[in-house]
Amino acid sequence: MLVSNVMDEIRTEQAKENWLAYWKHFSRCQDQYCAEVNCLNPQHHGVLVKTQRAGDAEIYVIPMCKDHSDNFTSLFEIADNTEIVPASYTL
Structure with a gap:
């Protein structure tokens, strides 16, 4: 599936870590x-x-590595x- 980045201004480490915590909270997936x-x-x-x-105009959260x-x-695929x-x- 192809996705595009929504918010370039959210570049702080803290914000990205908070979004990962959000994804982990709501996700049923155990993938790491x-x-x-x-x-x-x-x-x-x-x-x-x-x-x-x-x-589809919804904004989603996905997990990614730092790089x-x-x-x-x-x-991005x-x-x-x-x-x-x-x-x-x-x-």
Whole structure:
């Protein structure tokens, strides 16, 4: 699945770690790896994304490793089994 980065201004380590905690809280997935389709690095950040599905305007959170999160500027392919969590949930 292709996704695009939503918010470049959320670049602090604390914000990315908080989004990862959010993803872990709402996700049913036990996977501990980056969502990038070929990456086997552990998760370090949560990233806000939009899907490329027609008519889907929702913002989602996905887990990523530090390297992919820090260099995520355009379209990105994530594994099809990655659980994308809507960013609109409340704690």
